[in-house]
Amino acid sequence: MPEGALALSLYDVAGAALLVLVAGVVSLRLRLKLEASLALGVVRASVQLLAVGYALTWIFDHPALWLTALAMLVMTLAATRAALGRAGWTIEGGFAGAFLTLVLTAGLTALVGSAVFVGADPWYAPRYALPLLGMLLGNGLTGLSLCLDSLLEQLAEDAELIEVELALGASRREAAREPVQRAVRRGIIPIVNAMMVAGIVSLPGMMTGQILAGAEPVEAVKYQLLILFLIAASTSLACLGVAAFAVARAIDADACVRPNRLRARER
Amino acid sequence: MAAALSVRELSLRAYDGRALLEAVCLEVPAAGAVRLRGRSGLGKTTLLRALAALHPATGQLALGEETPDSLGRPRWRRRVTLVAQRPRLFGGDVAANLERPYGYRSAESAFDRERAVAMLASLDLPEDVMSREARSLSVGEQQRVCLVRGLLHRPAFALLDEPTSALDDESRSRVHALLAREREAGVGLVLVSHEDDPLGAEPIDLESFRA
Numbered sequence: 155m156p157e158g159a160l161a162l163s164l165y166d167v168a169g170a171a172l173l174v175l176v177a178g179v180v181s182l183r184l185r186l187k188l189e190a191s192l193a194l195g196v197v198r199a200s201v202q203l204l205a206v207g208y209a210l211t212w213i214f215d216h217p218a219l220w221l222t223a224l225a226m227l228v229m230t231l232a233a234t235r236a237a238l239g240r241a242g243w244t245i246e247g248g249f250a251g252a253f254l255t256l257v258l259t260a261g262l263t264a265l266v267g268s269a270v271f272v273g274a275d276p277w278y279a280p281r282y283a284l285p286l287l288g289m290l291l292g293n294g295l296t297g298l299s300l301c302l303d304s305l306l307e308q309l310a311e312d313a314e315l316i317e318v319e320l321a322l323g324a325s326r327r328e329a330a331r332e333p334v335q336r337a338v339r340r341g342i343i344p345i346v347n348a349m350m351v352a353g354i355v356s357l358p359g360m361m362t363g364q365i366l367a368g369a370e371p372v373e374a375v376k377y378q379l380l381i382l383f384l385i386a387a388s389t390s391l392a393c394l395g396v397a398a399f400a401v402a403r404a405i406d407a408d409a410c411v412r413p414n415r416l417r418a419r420e421r
Numbered sequence: 422m423a424a425a426l427s428v429r430e431l432s433l434r435a436y437d438g439r440a441l442l443e444a445v446c447l448e449v450p451a452a453g454a455v456r457l458r459g460r461s462g463l464g465k466t467t468l469l470r471a472l473a474a475l476h477p478a479t480g481q482l483a484l485g486e487e488t489p490d491s492l493g494r495p496r497w498r499r500r501v502t503l504v505a506q507r508p509r510l511f512g513g514d515v516a517a518n519l520e521r522p523y524g525y526r527s528a529e530s531a532f533d534r535e536r537a538v539a540m541l542a543s544l545d546l547p548e549d550v551m552s553r554e555a556r557s558l559s560v561g562e563q564q565r566v567c568l569v570r571g572l573l574h575r576p577a578f579a580l581l582d583e584p585t586s587a588l589d590d591e592s593r594s595r596v597h598a599l600l601a602r603e604r605e606a607g608v609g610l611v612l613v614s615h616e617d618d619p620l621g622a623e624p625i626d627l628e629s630f631r632a
Contacts, residue, residue: 318509321473322522322570323499407496409473414436 160362160368164374171196184249200282211238213280222280226264226287229341230256237295245307246415255395260290264390289360289381290388293345297389309404310416317411326405334397341393345386352382424485425449426472426501426578426609431480432632435473440632441467444480447625449578454610456618465613466506468627469580472611473503481569484577487497493526504571506582506613508563510555515541519554519570530574540569543602544595560587568596578609585616592610 168255172194181188213221234253238244245251266275268282310315312333319329351357357365360381364374406412431445441464449455457465470476474489474497482489489497499522510518516534523532538548546564550558564587572579584600585593591602597619604610604620612622 209553228475233426314505314507314509316512317475318505318511320494320520321475321498321503321505322525323495323502323526323527324493324528328525406477408489409472412436 160366169219171200210280210284213284217276217278219276219278222278222283225280225284226261227257227286229284229291230261233260233295237299237302238404241299241303241306242419243303243310244417244419245306245400247403248400250304251399251403252302252396253290255298255392255399256291256294259388259392259395260287260294264290265385267380268383271384286381286384290385293385294389294392296344297341298392298396300344301337301393302400304340305337305397305400306404306416308336309400310413310418313373313404313411313413316405320405320409320411326401326409329409330401330405334401338390338393338397342386345382345389348375349382349386352378358382423607424487424577425450425453426611427481427483428472429447429481429483431468431471431478433467433476433478433481435464435467441535442627443632445627445630449611451577452604452607452609454604454612454620454622455610456614456622456624457627458624459631463627463631465627466582469503469582469611469613471496472500472578472580475503476484495525496529499529499574500526500577501580502571502578503574503580503622504568504572504582504584506586508560508567508587510563510566512556514552514557515555515558515566516551518566519551522570522574528574530630533573537569537573537626540573540599541566543599544569545592561592565592566594568599572599572603572608575603575606575608578608578611580611582613583615584612585614586597 156407174192178189178192180186181192209225213225230253232248233256237252237256238249264283264287265278266288267277269277270285271317272282274282286368309330316329316333321325348358358378358381361378364377403415404412428447432443433441433445434442437515439535445468447455457468467476470526471478472482474482474494484492484497484500486502492500501626511521516537518531519537521526522619523530538551541550542548547564550562550566555563558566564584568581568584571581579600580602585596588596593616600610600620610620610622612618612620618624
């Protein structure tokens with residue numbers, strides 16, 4: 155614990171949870187029927203985060219490459235599931251494509267970020283790699299899912315128009331250019347907005363946490379900037395990667411549209 | 422570039438795996454015209470798409486010495502150009518729609534605005550249609566714009582799927598006149614059409630190739 159940090163007791167945390175009761179009362183009074191979800195949210199967040207806290211403590215105490223790699227894979231799998239879970243469209247092989255994309259973007263960015271920029275020792279030190287990966291995945295999955303959802307919707311609904319482009323002599327890259335531009339834009343906008351308003355509208359969560367835990371604001375800012383830049387890089391690359399993958403599936407190597415590889419998910 | 426379109430042992434399946442046509446063989450001489458016949462659901466549209474290398478098929482497809490593989494799909498499709506039955510236009514005005522294919526890497530000539538205007542006029546679409554929003558046109562107008570878009574670069578063969586389905590008699594005869602002129606200029610035609618055919622296209626019955 156750094157100097158100046160005020161340790162929280164579990165009672166303090168429980169007190170904050172009690173405040174959620176206020177929201178519960180509002181829900182009851184207005185018949186929003188959210189009180190059960192709120193309660194479940196409180197319980198789930200507590201159990202999940204405490205479990206992670208203990209798991210992280212154990213992993214940090216036993217820094218091994220294979221253990222770090224395993225934890226990173228499990229985190230990435232969970233992020234892939236979350237990214238695809240709410241999508242309105244699915245594409246054959248989509249899970250593998252999205253997973254591989256996140257491994258190559260968020261995973262590599264986290265390792266490079268902690269090894270090169272943070273200077274972790276050993277280079278794979280889980281204390282740096284895992285939280286960094288978590289930040290990158292959390293943002294990357296949002297971007298990836300926005301991008302993929304927009305792209306698949308366009309590829310499915312404009313399949314005839316894309317075929318017209320191909321019929322007139324477009325390569326598959328030319329035929330997919332506009333849908334890809336729109337989709338990647340949509341995936342990247344949240345992180346661009348986050349950079350635009352950082353420090354003006356809100357203090358980013360990680361920085362807030364560090365300051366509360368006793369860090370000097372300027373030190374916290376440096377870390378936050380590093381994280382923001384890594385997030386922007388890995389989210390952009392994840393959007394591009396998943397877009398390239400989806401286009402390659404929806405328009406095959408012979409530049410034929412394959413609408414049967416896309417499916418609308420029933421809601 | 423007067424080459425025949427030859428199709429050898431071409432077999433096709435629908436995307437759901439259903440076999441449609443088997444071992445289709447046909448040969449269309451340069452500037453020739455054929456009309457594909459057969460009951461609906463037989464695979465006429467899919468065959469047209471396969472000729473444009475837009476639908477997977479087994480067998481051989483050639484334009485003289487060239488094949489889709491030797492030319493690459495985009496250049497093949499500029500020589501063997503499909504005009505689909507349902508008109509589909511890009512956002513933007515009619516001029517942008519007609520010019521768009523000239524922005525592709527496979528383009529082999531520059532956009533000829535005069536020719537485009539003349540072709541539109543021959544189909545009873547006055548010059549001011551060039552600056553109109555393409556998607557605001559009527560279906561019949563859109564169908565004619567799509568036809569012009571597919572013929573403008575003068576492909577070796579135009580694959581026309583019911584090119585006059587949304588047109589009245591007057592427009593229909595104008596389309597036929599345009600097609601006859603393009604044919605004289607060397608464009609071969611492969612038609613799917615239910616109407617009696619004034620173009621003198623040789624009928625080809627696909628029933629015998631049914632899978």
